[in-house]
Amino acid sequence: EMDPQERAFQGRIDRGEKIEPKEWMPEGYRKTLIRQISQHAHSEIVGQLPEGNWITRAPTLERKAILLAKVQDEAGHGLYLYCAAETLGISRDEMFEQLHSGRAKYSSIFNYPTLSWADIGAIGWLVDGAAIMNQVPLQRCSFGPYSRAMIRICKEESFHQRQGFDIMMKLCKGTEAQQKMAQDALERWWWPSLMMFGPADGDSVHSAQSMAWKIKQDTNDELRQKFVDQTVPQADFLDLKVPDPDLKWNQERGSYDFGEPDWDEFFQVISGNGPCNEERLGARVKAWDDGAWVREGLMAHARKHARRTT
Ligand code: FAQ
Secondary structure, X not given: OOOHHHHHHHHHHHOOOOEOOOOOOOHHHHHHHHHHHHHHHHHHHHOHHHHHOOHHHOXXXXXXXXXXXXXXXXXXXXXXXXXXXXXXXXXXXXXXXXHXXXXXXOOHHHHOOOOOHHHHHHHHHHHHHHHHHHHHHHOOOOEHHHHHHHHHHHHHHHHHHHHHHHHHHHHHOOOHHHHHHHHHXXXXXXXXXXXXXXXXXXXXXXXXXXXXXXXXXXXXXXXXXXXXXXXXXXXXXXXXXXOOOOOEEEOOOOEEEOOOOOHHHHHHHHHHHOOOHHHHHHHHHHHHHHOHHHHHHHHHHHHHHHHHHO
């Protein structure tokens, strides 16, 4: 049975009230939010790497400026989200430690390589498209700081999605080689994008509780379906073929039927065995180690300053 404090808390959630950092909350609620928000922050930071790979090779100055701005936005989102998680009583050092030791997850999608310029288009179109589908409902999350962070982040993600679709449009209206490059990118990013929404509902351990707490508003499968319904007409518009033989419009449901993602691959990727896990984590650990002298210098300066002013 729920204790009275927890019942009162659930009442606030049910009435649609926002929960703020200093207010009482069940330990499970705090832990779930720290897990989700910190993993979301890690995803933004690790998510800079696949696209960062193409900044020096963007085909025009304009594309380079746009890509630089997008990757910088992702850094901003990460920092914003770390701040939101810190309000729950975890330090940034602890969060980094969890990432670097492999205990904290980050989105499976960033463990795939970016092999061609079309991948930058596909990431903006599909990966940011999936991120928006997942994050728009998070704007209504019951935890105040997370919900407010999502409002700004979603605005920037919309720009990201449009820039990706714009790259795809350009390629699809281009030469045969460019169209092929776009098709190849769609084939490699389609299934991993569907996996971003998490395991099928039957295997989603956190969904029921997170939905009762209004941390999540929709199940993983509901959002995945919405994403498919939104994206297939966009692929048709680009004259690209979605690599799913089971994809079919279902008149009765007013939705697309589609095939099952390869869940073995998903679980391999989230347990550290995807194509780029080692490289991505290695890059983050190296950046952390390379920055040690800056952190040490700042701390020494702060200590000196504190001695002088006391
Ligand atoms: N990858 O019980 P559930 C972006 C884990 S967008 C890795 O269903 P939950 C923008 C899950 O953590 C990407 N792990 O879990 C951008 C749990 O393991 P745990 C980031 C996954 O939390 C675009 C276990 O599986 N967005 O960065 C994944 O209820 C372009 C069981 O799963 C967010 O993080 C996965 N795909 O639902 C940046 C959004 N799916 O923690 C750069 C916020 C599941 O017990 C470039 N997060 N797992 O060890 C969420 O909405 C939720 O956490 C879900 C998962 C929906 C991801």
